[in-house]
């Protein structure tokens with residue numbers, strides 16, 4: 452019940468934003484006109500993959516979630532209008548590199564390899580990779596995964612790390628995390644490795660599945676920009692710092708993630 456209300460609330464908030472963007476004037480009024488960023492009055496495009504609840508997901512025709520709320524604050528910081536571009540997860544970095552998007556916000560983990568391709572903001576969340584199995588599975592820990600078939604979302608850290616640990620031929624890649632979870636339900640894979648918060652949502656939405664206790668890895672989420680785009684990175688870090696110090700970030704997170 453609380454969750455449904457939270458989704459309805461966030462959808463209303465997002466609709467409010469798009470209404471402002473469409474009419475032009477209110478978005479400009481909300482913006483800090485003294486910021487004089489070169490983005491002021493322009494469109495700021497966020498690349499994401501809206502298959503990753505509660506960070507970004509579809510709610511009817513809207514894309515909502517924690518990252519969308521953070522992106523709204525960033526756009527406001529830069530005096531810009533926000534546009535959300537929903538693309539495949541592994542297309543986000545190329546989109547940022549080729550200026551098809553200004554930044555990527557997608558529960559994206561900072562990795563050394565990605566750091567060679569894009570610049571990352573300060574981190575805004577710590578996450579873990581979790582293992583989902585069938586309720587009656589014999590797999591009780593990460594150690595039991597050896598030799599098993601693991602489902603992942605293509606290009607994610609779940610994919611990268613499990614391919615490294617268990618071997619290319621043991622990992623099956625799916626375009627969406629939900630597809631990997633579906634494959635687990637129907638017995639096509641033995642386990643799914645995916646970020647903890649989406650994992651909880653998927654387990655809740657699908658009967659007969661459970662999360663293993665413990666973490667496969669611990670990671671930090673951050674927003675990525677094109678290498679060298681200091682102005683945008685500074686704006687993002689300023690917005691993140693404001694969200695952290697004002698308590699707004701916690702408030703956003705608590706709207707989307709129920710305390711246990």
Ligand code: GLN
Pocket residue numbers: 500503540557558559560561604606607608609646
């Ligand atoms: N945190 C994971 C990664 O960065 C998954 C992100 C996602 O699927 N949106 O690879």
